[in-house]
Amino acid sequence: MAHLAVDAWESLLLAQVTLMKEFAEDFRGAPVSMQEYDVLYTLTGCPGGRTRLRDLSERVRLSQPGLSRLVERMEADGLVVRERDPQDGRGTLVGLTDRGRDAQRAVGRTHAGSIVARMTGALTAPEQAELARLCTKLRAPGTPTA
Amino acid sequence: MAHLAVDAWESLLLAQVTLMKEFAEDFRGAPVSMQEYDVLYTLTGCPGGRTRLRDLSERVRLSQPGLSRLVERMEADGLVVRERDPQDGRGTLVGLTDRGRDAQRAVGRTHAGSIVARMTGALTAPEQAELARLCTKLRAPGTPTA
DNA sequence: GCTTGTTCCATGCAGACGCATCGACCACCC
DNA sequence: GGGTGGTCGATGCGTCTGCATGGAACAAGC
Numbered sequence: 001m002a003h004l005a006v007d008a009w010e011s012l013l014l015a016q017v018t019l020m021k022e023f024a025e026d027f028r029g030a031p032v033s034m035q036e037y038d039v040l041y042t043l044t045g046c047p048g049g050r051t052r053l054r055d056l057s058e059r060v061r062l063s064q065p066g067l068s069r070l071v072e073r074m075e076a077d078g079l080v081v082r083e084r085d086p087q088d089g090r091g092t093l094v095g096l097t098d099r100g101r102d103a104q105r106a107v108g109r110t111h112a113g114s115i116v117a118r119m120t121g122a123l124t125a126p127e128q129a130e131l132a133r134l135c136t137k138l139r140a141p142g143t144p145t146a
Numbered sequence: 147m148a149h150l151a152v153d154a155w156e157s158l159l160l161a162q163v164t165l166m167k168e169f170a171e172d173f174r175g176a177p178v179s180m181q182e183y184d185v186l187y188t189l190t191g192c193p194g195g196r197t198r199l200r201d202l203s204e205r206v207r208l209s210q211p212g213l214s215r216l217v218e219r220m221e222a223d224g225l226v227v228r229e230r231d232p233q234d235g236r237g238t239l240v241g242l243t244d245r246g247r248d249a250q251r252a253v254g255r256t257h258a259g260s261i262v263a264r265m266t267g268a269l270t271a272p273e274q275a276e277l278a279r280l281c282t283k284l285r286a287p288g289t290p291t292a
Numbered sequence: 293g294c295t296t297g298t299t300c301c302a303t304g305c306a307g308a309c310g311c312a313t314c315g316a317c318c319a320c321c322c
Numbered sequence: 323g324g325g326t327g328g329t330c331g332a333t334g335c336g337t338c339t340g341c342a343t344g345g346a347a348c349a350a351g352c
Contacts, residue, residue: 005265006258008274009165011281016162017207018285019155035338054300061163066339068302073338090300090347112152119151122284128154131280135157138268138277139164181308200330212309214332219308236317236330 012135019118026111032103035062036074037111040104043080043096050095052085079103158281165264172257178249181208182220183257186250189226189242196241198231225249 027034042059043049057067071094074080079100085091096104119128173180188205189195203213217240220226225246231237242250265274 003258003262004271004274004278005262008265008269008278008281009261011278011285012158012162014205015281015285016158017205020207052300057300058167059160059163061166063340064300065302065341069338072302085300088300088348092301112149115155116149116151119154119284122286123154123280125150127280127283128150130276131284132150132154132157134269134273134277134280135154135161137273138265139157139161140268198330203331209310210331211311211333215308218332231330234318234330238331 022118023111023114026114027107030107032079032107035060035070036079037104037107039067039070039074039094040079040096040100041108043094044101044104048095049101050093052088052091053094054091056094074100168264169257169260172260173253176253178225178253181206181216182225183250183253185213185216185220185240186225186242186246187254189240190247190250194241195247196239198234198237199240200237202240220246 024034027037030037032040038060039056042056043051046055053067053071056071057064060067062070071080071082075082078097081095081097083093083095085093123131170180173183176183178186184206185202188202189197192201199213199217202217203210206213208216217226217228221228224243227241227243229239229241231239269277
């Protein structure tokens with residue numbers, strides 16, 4: 001008797017949990033943790049390999065203070081650099097270093113392999129595309145159902 | 147040049163992170179945390195409102211030791227009870243108490259409302275159904291793509 | 293310019309988490 | 323029945339996380 005919407009959310013959540021635990025294997029003994037990889041990967045997709053902390057915060061599975069400290073540690077490890085945003089004195093820009101980019105690539109190779117194997121093993125290509133479409137639409141705000 | 151499978155996984159992950167942060171609001175000042183609710187909700191769906199710790203562990207966004215301690219705290223709070231599994235001396239059965247069931251219902255009411263509102267606001271009913279189908283298929287193991 | 297309200301990031305602190313490991317128990321084999 | 327390998331859950335330990343808060347920088351109104 002559970003509502004359709006609740007079923008959908010529960011399925012999404014369970015799928016995420018299940019795959020996440022499988023993918024954790026990719027990071028055993030890796031030079032960066034999953035959280036760190038997440039930051040590095042996200043930066044890879046940003047122009048110039050840098051963004052404001054604020055924008056990272058929305059994408060990462062971490063609270064604002066948690067991200068603040070994670071980035072602090074990553075800077076200490078030479079994976080990223082922090083600097084004041086010249087256009088907004090409140091903001092902090094986080095940028096990839098060469099070392100960070102290398103680390104992302106190194107781990108990313110095997111991780112991407114796992115993802116492709118897992119997804120392709122369970123869903124057809126059109127299904128993968130549809131899943132991506134639905135999840136993207138779900139995340140996008142303010143687009144009410146017709 | 148990112149692979150289709152990687153796109154799909156990334157979308158799924160981002161949707162989960164985004165909605166999760168929104169839903170966190172439902173638990174501000176609530177008598178149970180989100181993790182605790184997750185356990186209570188899962189137990190609700192189990193026969194007799196009880197399962198083995200092992201089975202919970204697969205559904206919860208927490209490591210095995212983490213769950214072990216969470217349940218320990220929840221027992222101290224009177225939300226669940228633990229007892230040895232008579233059929234497998236290694237296992238521990240976790241069961242809902244009345245207090246736990248009440249807490250789940252209380253928080254669940256508003257939380258379910260948020261879920262329905264958020265999902266329905268972004269996806270049509272058929273889309274929600276398709277999302278549930280895809281996520282369920284994705285999670286299920288060993289069903290190779292035809 | 294001053295005040296008020298808001299945004300962005302950092303930090304003190306307590307509690308929670310994960311990794312590695314251990315002890316207890318089951319299952320299978322001989 | 324004794325031995326071996328595997329599974330289940332608990333605990334020591336160090337680290338990480340979140341909550342609440344603080345201070346600095348923008349924005350708007352007057």
